[in-house]
Amino acid sequence: MTALLEARDLVRVYEISRGLWKKPTLVRAVDRVSLSLSAGETLGVVGESGSGKSTLGRMLLGIDPATEGQVVFDGQPMPAMGTTEWRRLRAQMQLVFQDPLAALDRRLSIAEQIGEPLVIHGLATKSEVKERVAELMSAVGLRSDQAGRYPHELSGGQRQRVIIARALATEPRLLVCDEPVSALDVSIQAQVVNLLRDLQEKHGIAMVFISHDLKVVRNITDRVAVMYLGRIVEEASSDVIFTHPQHPYTRALVSSVPVPGRKLEARIILQGEPPNPARRPAGCAFHPRCPVVLPSCRTSAPKLGAVGTGHIAACHLIAQSDAPLVA
């Protein structure tokens, strides 16, 4: 199966100034990330704040230019941001944001906003836009009498539906969702997750689902990439990641998910804070917090290697033996 989207050795370096006279620090927010996504597939990207998952999401759409590496969409390299070719391509790939109120224009009615991509990309005439907006609104479960409403008149869940409708307007083949349900209440979150799944199945959209909520990721994704300090440390099918995680970080992450009705027990509680991308530890970036650290972890960085079919991980311990890790 050919990949719809492929990222090859993506690197994003930010400059952080530390004051007027000091030399700026270079931060590698995303560090040699490669991944591929087939049509209709959902890839979850999980990690803590500062792991580079949102930067990666923007890079996949070309909004954030890659310092090194390349994004290939449908066999063609991604054109530079702002060019006519890139704009044309952007109709096929859309972003769903976390905070719907910030992503919507509060002076435009929701119907105007849902129809806007069609106007911008010149995909429909005026009368067609109206028809298409009505279609989109019903597809995401908004009532037709809400078309003239403004964002502040809607609830959080309804606003997120507007964002999704707008993203779907151009019939994209790829949807990058950056924490799309994190700001929603549990009961509404389930509505939106189901909606995304239905739409995806119906239209065969490929989806990159960026989230820190592992429970939602478990429910919606086929494959999961775990990021730590800008790098992918483990990637496997969703079933494997959640039942047989190999990397000590993934293990801690999976075990830290609070399960309703269960007391504190058998959890791997990591020591220390998520590290600062500006001060990346030497060797394996995870070693200061790793419960099963070896001396070699402090000096050499492990490479991503296969640990099973369709399962890769970057850890010295996994490379050394097939025996399961015991924390």
Place this chain on the structure above:
Amino acid sequence: MPFISIRDLRVAFDGTQVLHGVNLDVAKGEALGLVGESGCGKSVTWLAALGLLPGTARVTGSVTLDGQELCGASRSTLEGVRGGRVAMIFQDPSSSLNPVIRVGRQIAETLRIHRGLMGDAARLEAIRLMDMVGIPDARKRSDTYPHELSGGQCQRIMIAMALAGEPDLLIADEPTTALDATIQAQILDLLSAVRAETGMAMVFISHDLGAVSQVCDRICVMYAGRIVEEGRIDATFGNPRHPYTRGLFDAIPRLEGGRERLVPIHGTVPDPRNLSNGCAFSPRCDRATDFCRSNLPVLKPQPDGRFLSCFHPVTGISKSSCTSGQHESAAA
């Protein structure tokens, strides 16, 4: 006798009633979880109890702490209670800390106000508290500003500050919501450890049922300004009876569940300005009847020890026999 006792607490903002008579007791040393969706009144309950709501809010009812009435109490009485006997921590630690004062001094300030410690004594005690909440190299870190610390460490500073007044009760309002998963696990662990050490009671306000079950003994589920179900955490979560509690459980994706379809609660939280006369959950409830839509259920004790306000509760493993009797008593 409960440590703090709330009776018929009602709150209205600009004539809109948002809290409809909440009764709640917290015993000494107990950990109580308060869950519900945004706008259900879980935070407002405690802000009202401690007199922290703005003047435009109309608060009625009674809040007694060890027999002392707090509702309508003088400012000096309330200030003696807040930060002293009852401390509170919030969701966003960085906005609760003063950005231009070193964290050690901020803790020392609390120590001066509530325990009368000055100078070196306050400084050393602040460092001891920072040590206690697990901040490495506390002596050096006490000289840093909040922006130099991560979110998890700022929350630890907030907890240290809350502990400074040696409170009997800590109100933790979504203390881990803004934190990463692994840091959330650390803070939950810390709260449990601190409670084991000091024996203080805790009210843990959260929308995360998982986090609540990790640190609490008892739970109250709130919906639209009322408590709808209350009980021991294992019994309530093992067998939720109120359709709303049940719905919350079904809506949460499960790690071991795989890709099965989620069961959402349809509709949205009602607007407090136009609540129906009946059960506030009835428009979203599959079990609701016409009776539910026109009559208000009352929170009643159940044979298994929990409290429930529903005419047609979910019948789980232990089938309750008192559901039929509720009809008459509520209608009467």
